[in-house]
Amino acid sequence: MTSTMVARVERKRIAQLVSHGKRLDGRGPTDYRELQLEVGVIERAEGSARVRLGKSEVMVGIKIETGEPFSDVPNEGVLTVNAELVPLASPTFEPGPPNEDSIELARIVDRGIRESKAIDLPKLCVVPRKKVFVVFVDIYVLNHDGNLIDASAIASLAALINTKMFNYEVEEGEIKKKPGYTQLPIKNHPIAVTFAKIDGTLITDPWLEEEHVMDARLTMTTGKDGKICAIQKGGYGYFTVQQILEAAKIAKEKGEELRKLVVKG
């Protein structure tokens, strides 16, 4: 937003490259930056992951607590996703309550996990209507170099797969811890693929320079069965039907590719 004037010059250069199937950092239109993934990086969290997508860096910690279920789904655990655009991650991030960008980021990741039924929430019910497990997914952006959505979605999935819950038994409605841990029940592996539209051309995994000049943004999340489970358009531009259908195809292919990097074995 601060760089509207710079963007004019920059935009022309990036758009010219993109129209020839090239990019400033040498990638092809649908290439992702290098993905580095570490899990179990925070011992105090039930699950955690740190993802580096190029220079973008996101950490996700999973905390599990007990709480009350929602009245419309009394037999299911609760999923809560929150995102913090931590001020140390970018000169444009400011401290304070979540703004619309961080709320949107969290809700896109939330939708992917929720709608693909990635977590087996019915298994997290302790006492129907009274007590269930609440899974807190906290996204912590550490360095912003574009495409925080995909980095956050990957880090969240990796952290959930990494999550271990203590064993327990229920005695008179109370939870009694037992020795040992089990994996959080995971049923699906949603992967978000984000596109930037620059002068009518779609590219995946936009980095910051490209995000500054893009017309519009589109995120499509697919599950491991290839079904689309969440979509979000962002930005002040628009898409044509052809572009959307093309994006759906690429999102499925790229999703499979990325899934292999995140879900080992």
Added chain:
Amino acid sequence: MSQKNPEKLIDKNGIRMDGRKLDEVRPPKIEVGVLGNADGSAYIEQGKNKILAAVYGPKELHPKHLAFPDRALLHCRYHMAPFSVEERKSPIPSRREIELSKVIREALEPSVFVEYYPRTSVDIFIEVLQADGGTRCAGITVASLALADAGIPMRDLVAACAAGKVEGKLVLDLTDTEDKAGEADLPIALMPNLNAITLLQMDGQLTPDEFEQAVNLALNGCKQVYALQKETLKTKYVTVKEEGEE
């Protein structure tokens, strides 16, 4: 009918609880110029949805450092009245409302010639008085009319409609009940003359084939809504002209 068999939303003839076919939109009732103070305003009733939209501007922006040197700043607030839903909703904007305000703004901005009004702001307020599924779409439809009513130069009207999947079937314009019980919801906003999709969201699960069909279904819905939007504006314009001639 629905009382007897509440878990069935579509009967064997493909008729929905409110008597609609699968590919039918709830016919919207729209009015423009409904509020005294606003520069532009409109009201829509669609199913049990009752939504008001008002536009103020272009006007001077405070604080000034937020202004763009080359275009107007669009500001949008989507808000639900506490009494608009079954269980009272706190009037404090929820995370959902903040997200919707953002995507609605981004759905409307491509239609506005913002570059005509540098350093100003255009405020769009959408108040959902009663909600019955598809409020973001109806909100966009009505807000676009309020922008037109305010006389703000636009490339096209934005019309919105959702498609979705209910009981295994693709349907158009889901009600609240259908949305809650359904398997997928896909709201789309379109500038029909430019074939430009300005809002696209989805939750639920759709195969790529179903997705393509649902997109086309929703686009058809948008075009039906668009016809009504234009009709409403024309009706109003003609009445104003006649009054002027008398």
